[in-house]
Amino acid sequence: MxxxxxxxxxxxxxxxxxxxxxxxxxxxxxxxxxxxxxxxxxxxxxxxxxxxxxxxxxxxxxxxxxxxxxxxxxxxxxxxxxxxxxxxxxxxxxxxxxxxxxxxxxxxxxxxxxxxxxxxxxRRFWPAARRIRTALDDGTLGRPLLADVAVLLHRDTDYYRADPWRSTRAGGGGGVLSTQAVHYLDLLQWYMGVPVEVSCTHATFAHGDATEAEDTSVATVRFAGGGLATLSASTALTPGLGCRIRVTGSTGATVGLSEYPEGSEAGLDVWAVPGAARAGTPYGQGLVADVGLARINGDLAxxxxxxxxxxxxxxxxxxxxxxTGREATRSLALLTALHASAASGRPEPVPTVHEEIPA
Incomplete structure (x- = not known):
């Protein structure tokens, strides 16, 4: 043994x-x-x-x-x-x-x-997330053309003050993108492939007294395969509306998942595939009060x-x-480009670290 x-x-x-x-x-x-x-x-x-x-x-x-x-x-x-x-x-x-x-x-x-x-x-281990990956692998979606990501969450100022490293760019590496939306940036590049260019704008609407990093960000992303994506992310909502990602492929089919409330196992809310089409809403039981970080972590355990x-x-x-570390470096490259674009005010290329690190 x-x-x-x-x-x-x-x-x-x-x-x-x-x-x-x-x-x-x-x-x-x-x-x-x-x-x-x-x-x-x-x-x-x-x-x-x-x-x-x-x-x-x-x-x-x-x-x-x-x-x-x-x-x-x-x-x-x-x-x-x-x-x-x-x-x-x-x-x-x-x-x-x-x-x-x-x-x-x-x-x-x-x-x-x-x-x-x-x-x-x-989040890659959710059955719904894996089902979307399978729909890309088995040809159901064809080539990924379009994606939409929304990370619409609530954090109060105590979240930043309880762990001060989160409140600085040097500590957290950024705000909502680095700490919350990075999970969906990972799913986005897992589904859409290699990102090559981004345009991004940051704002701090609700937590300016508690953090120097962004609490809100919007962006567009262009991929090596020709696909496009939009992204919106914020921790300034009360109550939060959870997260979603949707992917449309060259077959015309669209599939997507929603995570609501934050930390709950995501389900497929859109499966717009001919012959198997169905749709739902994560808000079918109404909105719920925002949950704390301990509950979020517990639900993800x-x-x-x-x-x-x-x-x-x-x-x-x-x-x-x-x-792998290489795979995770791809989402960090995307993060890096998003922050660079927000700082420069113009489109920025995504560093090609996946090529620089030999396989």
Whole structure:
């Protein structure tokens, strides 16, 4: 029998509980350590899910085989590079980094060390999200031509003040695009292919006293295959209206999903395919009050668990995980171009990092 894989978590904030719980429940995995700069947070996580609470500097004394990096965005690079230096596989929370050069270094360090690097985009594991990908793969949609993304959420000022790193561009890497909409940017490029040019405008409508980053953004995206997309994202809504993505292909068919309320499993709300057409609305039961971050993370936990289980299997099978560091760098390249366009006031090219990082 294969020995249990030894797992660890570094960064014991809100989302870390989803990682620790998944490792705790997975057969053949032992959670051995929880590390944080705040000993109390590490202890609280270890008390709930097992393992020892340790200082970050002592994490590798416990010989993990793989580690989840759940630190704030600016600390992802250092944590991933350290794991690679110890020969440990890494599953990093989204976005992979704030800067493209950091993502490049992370990918190359893991390649050089012969360890797997995965990035957490758990919404890809929704059945509805996979059904759309299948409709592209099996020809139902044909070539993707048009997409529309809307991320229309609520955050109050306490969200930014509770974790001050979120309130600066250097900390969060941006506002609503980097922290919330990045999940849908990942789905967008998964469906539409390689983005090549964007036009974007930022605004801060509701949270100017709490953050220097945007709370609202609108954009258009052009893809290498000729497709086009529109994007709107905001955390200035009260109540929030959730998220959606729709894709139209060269066959004329359109499919889409909606996530409402935020964190709930998305369902197919549009399946405009001849002979199988159906449609629905996420608001059929009316609007609901905004839910807190703990509830959102809790509702997403089953899909964290699915991606974490897939990553563990990839490590055991010595293969790439479903979302690699290279794949996640593509969504970061799109983010980078969106921020650049908002700053310059003109269309900007999307960096071609997927070509610069050898496969």
């Amino acid at each position: 294969t020995r249990p894989l030894r797992a660890a978590v570094i960064g014991c904030g809100a989302v870390a509980a989803n990682h620790a719980a998944a490792y705790h429940e997975l057969p053949g995995v032992e959670l051995v350590a929880c590390a944080d700069l705040d000993p109390a947070r590490a202890s609280a996580l270890a008390d709930r899910f097992g393992g020892r609470a340790v200082a970050a500097d002592d994490l590798y004394d416990h010989a993990p085989d793989l580690v989840s990096v759940c630190t704030p965005h600016p600390a992802h690079e250092a944590a991933v590079l350290r794991a690679a230096a110890h020969g440990v596989h890494v599953l990093c929370e989204k976005p992979i980094a704030n800067e493209l050069d950091a993502a490049r270094r992370m990918v190359r360090a893991c390649d050089d060390a012969g360890v797997r690097l995965g990035v957490l985009f758990q 089953p899909f964290h668990a699915l991606q974490i289980a897939e990553f563990v299997t990839a490590v055991r099978d010595d293969r790439d995980p479903a979302v």
